[in-house]
Amino acid sequence: MAAVGVLLLTNFLLWSSISAIYTPDWASLDTRPLPEWYDDAKFGWTAHSDGATTTAPKIQWWKLEGKLKEAFKMAVTKKKRLKKTGVGKWTKYGRIFMHWGVYSVPSIGSEWFWYQWIVDGRKDYIQYMTKNYKPGFHYADFGPMFTAELFDSDRIASIVKQSGAK
Known part of the structure; x- marks a missing residue:
């Protein structure tokens, strides 16, 4: 006993x-220390339900710059937070971070698909969903469709190597 x-x-x-x-x-959470790997990360791949921008064989990054900045501003809700936590040193050296998730199933927009469709109510997203999916279709319904059947890690590694990323 x-x-x-x-x-x-x-x-x-x-x-x-x-x-x-x-x-x-x-305020409290921003005082926590960053993990050791944060500054040393050279390559990351994340697959979950609210990932980031989809990839294409040839992306013209200079055309996306404004949209990337806009997405970054949305992701960092307060400038104070970024000043406290900082941006990982890995971003300075042009290393690659890939993010992939269920948002890639509808193949429209970016990782903000759900937000722009449901919260912002963007007309182009609503029209796309109305045209391509049955009434009453929910974001969660994309889950079983996220099969990664065309995932090719060797091709990704080859592209990353060809890019010169270290």
Whole structure:
């Protein structure tokens, strides 16, 4: 019985100390240190439900610059946050970060697809969805369609290597 008491007390003290570190608000969360890998990341690939811009065989980055800046401004909700956390050193050296998710299924727009379709109510997105999907179709319905059947890691690695990224 004493062992159970010690276990419960240890558990309580552990959780009490953890919850005391941060509170559920940006001011508190912005004080947390960045992980070691943040500045050293050279290549990343993330696949989840709210990814980032889709890729194309030949992307003319100079034409996308304005849109990328706009997306970045949307992603960083407060300039103060960026000043506190900074941008990873890896961005300075032109390293590549790829992000991929369910948003790529409808193949329109970017990782902001859901936001621009539902929240902003952009007419072009609504027209696209009306034309291509049945009434009552929800963003979550794209989930089972995200199969990655054409994913080719060797091709991606080859393109990255050809780009000169280190």
